[in-house]
Amino acid sequence: MASMGGDPRQMMEDAAEDKFPEGLRVLAVDDDSVCLKVLEDLLRGCKYHPTTVMDAKTALKMLRAGKEVFDLVITDVRMPDMDGFKLLELIRLEMDLPVIMLSADCDKKAVMKGINHGACDYLVKPVHTNELKNIWQHVESRRNTEAISHISGDDDDDQRAQLGTVAQSNDGANTDENKESTHASTTQKKPRVGWTIELHTKFMDVINQIGLYRATPKRILELMNVDYLT
Numbered sequence: 001m002a003s004m005g006g007d008p009r010q011m012m013e014d015a016a017e018d019k020f021p022e023g024l025r026v027l028a029v030d031d032d033s034v035c036l037k038v039l040e041d042l043l044r045g046c047k048y049h050p051t052t053v054m055d056a057k058t059a060l061k062m063l064r065a066g067k068e069v070f071d072l073v074i075t076d077v078r079m080p081d082m083d084g085f086k087l088l089e090l091i092r093l094e095m096d097l098p099v100i101m102l103s104a105d106c107d108k109k110a111v112m113k114g115i116n117h118g119a120c121d122y123l124v125k126p127v128h129t130n131e132l133k134n135i136w137q138h139v140e141s142r143r144n145t146e147a148i149s150h151i152s153g154d155d156d157d158d159q160r161a162q163l164g165t166v167a168q169s170n171d172g173a174n175t176d177e178n179k180e181s182t183h184a185s186t187t188q189k190k191p192r193v194g195w196t197i198e199l200h201t202k203f204m205d206v207i208n209q210i211g212l213y214r215a216t217p218k219r220i221l222e223l224m225n226v227d228y229l230t
Contacts, residue, residue, distance in 0.1 A: 021136030024048040025069060029059045029087065030076040030102065035125060039074065039102075046132050056082035063095055070097065071139045074123075077103040077110060085117055092118040092197065098138040102127065116204050118197060193229050202226075 043050040
């Protein structure tokens, strides 16, 4: 009789996935111990799993070490030694985790700076439970983007394999007709544009230029003027 058991670790991961966003692993960074404790309690109230640190350098060391895996980072803007913007920049470059900025004021320049650096949200203290209940959507959005990118990459590999098969067909015959067919198939395929910090900054500049509520995809594409961007 076949064993009914399985990999315990995989079973735990599957169970956690079924309960998502419960157990969302959040790294919270703030040099204000009182604010950090309040944030921790609120995150636990949302059934998330928070880890708290009081300075950006320690947070960065934990992330780089990889001993604990996090789904999302919430960081205060103003901290000694290394501020939240620098931490955001390094996380975006090295780990590509969703980062939420946290501040005691809602200064427009600070908000725009956070967004331009790649922050997925900007919260103003004191934070409320309702603002934290839906932070999981940033994690889900990132997962979907990675999945689409992975599928697209697999499709590219399949297409390249098919092109290679066509080029080597007819017992390796390399006729002018096969060359032209392969060349046409290759040139018709548009290259894929990778989203970078520079593109994100350009995107936000265009949004600011048009106005958030007047921006349309067509107008954004026209002003960004980037080849093959959709």
